[in-house]
Amino acid sequence: MHDFTYHAAGSVADAAAKAAAGEDAVLMAGGMTLLPTLKQRLAQPSDVVDLGGVAELRGIRVEGGAVTVGAMTVHDAVENSSEVAAAIPALAALAGHIGDPQVRNRGTIGGSIANNDPAADYPAALVGLGATVCTDRREIAADDFFTGMFETALEEGEIVTSVRFPAPQAAAYMKFPNPASRYAIVGVFVARTAGGVRVAVTGAAGCVYRETAMEAALEGNFSAAALDGMTASADDLNEDIHASAEYRAHLVGVMARRAVAACG
Template sequence: MYSFDYVRPSGVTEAAGAAGENDRFLAGGQTLLPTLKLRLSEADKLIDLGGIPDLKGISVSGSEVTIGAMTRHADVAGSAEVKSAIPALAHLASLIGDPQVRNRGTIGGSIANNDPAADYPAALVGLGATVHTNKRSIAAEDFFVDLFETALEDGELVTKVSFPVPEKAGYAKFPNPASRFALTGVFVAKTSGGVRVAVTGAGPCVFRQREMEAALYGNFSPDAVASIRTDPSDLNADIHASAEYRAHLISVMAARAVKAAK
């Protein structure tokens, strides 16, 4: 691990003000700390967000669920409010990693890292969520840009995420048995404005499956998507699964997500 300075601010303004060009915000640390330890990344300064109470917590107001950026996966998974308003979101959080990861990792850290196999991006895009930062509000589809890339600018940090409550939603994934990351995960949400289908794990970045959305709009059932095939040409291929296999999994996981939707 390369040397760095460490600060623990007590507020968002202080945290943002402390950030320089080669400084990093520390949330749960589930990706950042191992990469620092292995010297795969470096920082002049680590800005620990753990001492900012305003970044933590879950609230439900009307038809919207708001989750603070430093809220842990375990808290989302166990929240009675989330389970009541968006059961699929609580279920998704319960599938992230293992108990150790869920009790350290945070929603803000996960989406800011934008790992292509992370679960939360599918929920944000599938539900049409909004990411709030210390500077602005960003629609989820505009927030996730590409592999490990987001719309965040230097010195900008996620403060919370707001999720519209759908009529029903479901999530299903085929996990890597070791890491529990999604080889392919699909989040399906039915709203008054239509249906959204978001896919994670299969490509370099979360994306919507428009053909499945159109099919589910007319017939919200597993049969409507089970036979729809996704073009594998732009999908990931690695030692765990070929692009063709991930394309197949999109259809299978989409059908399971629809069946589980509530």
């Protein structure tokens, strides 16, 4: 890796100030994407501001029918939180299938969504549950947060502080993993919520998105059978050595049906 100046932030405000002071600073959450990128010399920031010591960004709170997860909470904590398991079991299960134990003990929800890898799991949960992203400046609806491949609505220097998930009536996430990386080739998060049925798809396209046709089909009949024969449109889906666009489109239907079935 190239040389950079390391800063340990003591608070969100401190992190924001240090990031602003750097010529080309980056914020580091768990470092699960940033560190490999640095090691491969694919990035050359002037400063790395580490959020690891910011206590106010960690922790899980359940109140008023919503689960709030601090941005620096690691996946393992979400997986093993009895409160999350009680309120939104699908969220705990999703966290338990991100990466491997090492990743789950270092990687954070804030880092994952700020990076917005097109095959990451958490974006599907945020969009599927209609979550709200809280930053040091404002609140952003998940539907508006993920704007494109590795792109989000975050402004320069804006720091994710937490994510608030409303508890659904029922929800499930089904992932078909890439055999090599075990990121999602296709992951579908289905939730029946007070505001309607939501079907969020990750891995298949450049960015997490909602399958509105499936949502409409499930609105009247929340059963796997309601999705029989339905696939995504292969237009604009990802295509790589692991999966064609057609295969991904098909898998969206399969994973959606399985997720609905898993909702019970």
